[in-house]
Amino acid sequence: MTTSDNKPKLTEISTLGEFGLIDRLTGSINVKNPETIKGIGDDAAVVDHGGQCAIITKDLLVEGVHFDMVYTPLRHLGYKSVVVNLSDIYAMNGQPGQVIVGLAVSAKYSVEALEELYAGMLLACEKYQVDLVGGDTTSCPSGLTLSITAIGKAEKKDIVYRSGAKHNDILCVSGDLGAAYCGLLVLQREKQTFKANPDMQPGLHDYEFVLERQLKPEARKDIIEILRKAGVKPTSMIDISDGLASEILHLCKNSGVGATIYEEKIPIDRRMAQTAHEFNIDPTTCALSGGEDYELLFTISQKDYDKIKDVAEIHPIGHITDSGQGENLFTSSGQLVKLAAQGWDALKK
Amino acid sequence: MTTSDNKPKLTEISTLGEFGLIDRLTGSINVKNPETIKGIGDDAAVVDHGGQCAIITKDLLVEGVHFDMVYTPLRHLGYKSVVVNLSDIYAMNGQPGQVIVGLAVSAKYSVEALEELYAGMLLACEKYQVDLVGGDTTSCPSGLTLSITAIGKAEKKDIVYRSGAKHNDILCVSGDLGAAYCGLLVLQREKQTFKANPDMQPGLHDYEFVLERQLKPEARKDIIEILRKAGVKPTSMIDISDGLASEILHLCKNSGVGATIYEEKIPIDRRMAQTAHEFNIDPTTCALSGGEDYELLFTISQKDYDKIKDVAEIHPIGHITDSGQGENLFTSSGQLVKLAAQGWDALKK
Numbered sequence: 001m002t003t004s005d006n007k008p009k010l011t012e013i014s015t016l017g018e019f020g021l022i023d024r025l026t027g028s029i030n031v032k033n034p035e036t037i038k039g040i041g042d043d044a045a046v047v048d049h050g051g052q053c054a055i056i057t058k059d060l061l062v063e064g065v066h067f068d069m070v071y072t073p074l075r076h077l078g079y080k081s082v083v084v085n086l087s088d089i090y091a092m093n094g095q096p097g098q099v100i101v102g103l104a105v106s107a108k109y110s111v112e113a114l115e116e117l118y119a120g121m122l123l124a125c126e127k128y129q130v131d132l133v134g135g136d137t138t139s140c141p142s143g144l145t146l147s148i149t150a151i152g153k154a155e156k157k158d159i160v161y162r163s164g165a166k167h168n169d170i171l172c173v174s175g176d177l178g179a180a181y182c183g184l185l186v187l188q189r190e191k192q193t194f195k196a197n198p199d200m201q202p203g204l205h206d207y208e209f210v211l212e213r214q215l216k217p218e219a220r221k222d223i224i225e226i227l228r229k230a231g232v233k234p235t236s237m238i239d240i241s242d243g244l245a246s247e248i249l250h251l252c253k254n255s256g257v258g259a260t261i262y263e264e265k266i267p268i269d270r271r272m273a274q275t276a277h278e279f280n281i282d283p284t285t286c287a288l289s290g291g292e293d294y295e296l297l298f299t300i301s302q303k304d305y306d307k308i309k310d311v312a313e314i315h316p317i318g319h320i321t322d323s324g325q326g327e328n329l330f331t332s333s334g335q336l337v338k339l340a341a342q343g344w345d346a347l348k349k
Numbered sequence: 350m351t352t353s354d355n356k357p358k359l360t361e362i363s364t365l366g367e368f369g370l371i372d373r374l375t376g377s378i379n380v381k382n383p384e385t386i387k388g389i390g391d392d393a394a395v396v397d398h399g400g401q402c403a404i405i406t407k408d409l410l411v412e413g414v415h416f417d418m419v420y421t422p423l424r425h426l427g428y429k430s431v432v433v434n435l436s437d438i439y440a441m442n443g444q445p446g447q448v449i450v451g452l453a454v455s456a457k458y459s460v461e462a463l464e465e466l467y468a469g470m471l472l473a474c475e476k477y478q479v480d481l482v483g484g485d486t487t488s489c490p491s492g493l494t495l496s497i498t499a500i501g502k503a504e505k506k507d508i509v510y511r512s513g514a515k516h517n518d519i520l521c522v523s524g525d526l527g528a529a530y531c532g533l534l535v536l537q538r539e540k541q542t543f544k545a546n547p548d549m550q551p552g553l554h555d556y557e558f559v560l561e562r563q564l565k566p567e568a569r570k571d572i573i574e575i576l577r578k579a580g581v582k583p584t585s586m587i588d589i590s591d592g593l594a595s596e597i598l599h600l601c602k603n604s605g606v607g608a609t610i611y612e613e614k615i616p617i618d619r620r621m622a623q624t625a626h627e628f629n630i631d632p633t634t635c636a637l638s639g640g641e642d643y644e645l646l647f648t649i650s651q652k653d654y655d656k657i658k659d660v661a662e663i664h665p666i667g668h669i670t671d672s673g674q675g676e677n678l679f680t681s682s683g684q685l686v687k688l689a690a691q692g693w694d695a696l697k698k
Contacts, residue, residue, distance in 0.1 A: 056447075147407070
């Protein structure tokens with residue numbers, strides 16, 4: 001495209017956002033190698049080398065975008081950076097086994113600070129029985145960037161993609177939603193208070209639940225194990241990193257289906273709701289658009305429902321429809337509204 | 350450690366450098382999973398899922414540290430970012446099959462700029478028959494950071510580590526060394542000239558060879574294929590990213606051996622030597638400490654020597670000794686000097 005003076009017109013990244021940009025950059029890519037089972041477009045890539053499949057995923061965490069050093073302890077950051085990657089492996093119904101750590105640090109960080117960061121990463125590795133097997137450590141002009149790659153495994157027949165949801169399947173989520181976002185709101189408020197009056201002690205004692213969900217999330221290894229023991233293979237699955245609404249749209253787009261969910265079925269913790277009200281935000285909005293919950297969103301066949309209906313940590317929130325019906329929320333007040341992805345997007349303004 | 354006023358004493362990263370820092374952060378890590386064949390300490394990690402082994406490596410490229418946008422075309426940067434990772438897979442005697450791209454970009458980059466970057470990455474994928482299978486794209490406060498993960502495969506018995514060199518083995522390198530560093534010197538000089546006088550045209554026409562080695566390096570897939578066809582499995586191997594001297598020290602440390610190399614045997618291209626002389630640098634210094642050559646350094650048994658002695662692109666440069674003798678260079682003037690790692694270290698001052 002050119003303007004009238006023949007200079008090429010340049011497009012700001014923020015006009016496309018993360019998913020628009022990825023579509024534009026990778027839309028024309030074709031896979032060449034027969035062992036490449038899954039390329040771009042799921043929680044992780046899948047490669048079949050003849051035994052179990054390798055499942056590989058990567059997430060970047062950038063200072064000033066994904067975390068603020070004012071209120072993020074380095075040990076927690078290390079823990080979280082590993083967990084968010086393991087979450088992607090579980091979302092493929094895989095078992096993570098290894099992580100590789102890429103670290104770009106500026107001179108403001110001391111060796112002791114990086115030891116704290118590693119202590120957190122190794123704590124997560126210990127808890128999830130994962131090996132830290134390598135990486136790349138380098139300097140950068142400012143801040144800290146973490147790039148973690150996680151490697152998992154699964155039998156080819158057990159892998160669950162985003163693309164398998166079928167009409168009439170039941171849509172389920174694990175745990176509860178929205179708390180990580182409320183934790184972030186509390187931390188941002190305390191940062192402002194501290195900037196206004198540095199002698200003020202932070203008032204964080206009433207917010208332990210939401211703060212822990214923000215600073216030290218866990219990946220739902222337990223849910224994968226419960227489903228396996230119950231003999232249930234989800235028809236599709238994704239982890240909730242950008243908010244429930246955004247993930248439902250991904251899942252429906254990849255599966256070529258629609259979905260209807262019910263507001264009253266969305267699992268919300270009382271402590272999250274209390275914090276949301278304090279900030280004058282609807283708890284449902286936190287659940288739909290908050291992000292960083294790292295819960296699992298998945299679909300199961302109706303025939304499997306009895307096998308999981310008594311599991312306290314699994315909540316049916318709606319069902320899959322045909323694609324013509326789109327993605328809808330049936331609100332507590334009885335209205336049917338279209339779901340929109342208003343989740344967090346690092347690339348949008 | 351504490352100082353007299355009981356405040357903990359913090360250590361600057363630059364006092365340790367990359368390898369010292371990695372040792373300190375990862376020295377105590379033990380591997381838990383039986384499928385983890387190789388963890389930290391080689392060109393790549395190796396995981397055995399029952400078929401062929403998966404080989405996984407990662408490299409970060411940071412604007413202002415690894416590249417300067419003033420003289421690095423984005424298409425070349427994309428190409429190089431893939432190639433340097435494939436080089437690590439070849440250095441394990443593996444066959445790369447997939448790459449995953451992590452990209453953190455600031456708002457100064459346009460969508461069209463990122464399309465150029467991707468065009469370069471996809472060109473490398475095409476040339477080396479590798480699939481781009483996923484990634485993570487995010488914003489960052491400044492600059493551009495690329496984090497590429499490459500995935501390869503190999504039969505377990507074929508994988509070559511840094512640790513297998515034996516007394517009396519022959520030390521070989523592929524291609525020629527030092528040219529990438531000379532290319533960097535030329536680009537840096539032209540940048541200074543341009544800053545002093547922006548109307549000056551860059552004088553790059555006499556330097557095509559060294560510039561291409563810096564801006565668009567290739568990975569030595571061909572060497573791996575030549576060795577395989579010749580029926581030679583190297584006893585140890587590493588790729589030359591930080592300079593020949595540094596890589597020899599890595600290989601000897603990991604193998605528990607020493608080495609003696611001969612200055613007159615180090616392969617140097619006439620065009621590199623010419624540029625080095627122009628900058629008043631000894632060409633041997635460029636080869637030993639320049640870095641970014643992405644040639645392969647490997648050892649073979651004496652019995653295999655006849656099988657490769659006529660290959661023009663493979664050069665014997667010395668032999669492995671026992672560890673007590675250390676790592677030495679026999680200079681053209683007949684002196685024996687200790688090899689020191691003076692290669693590039695992003696974390697040292």
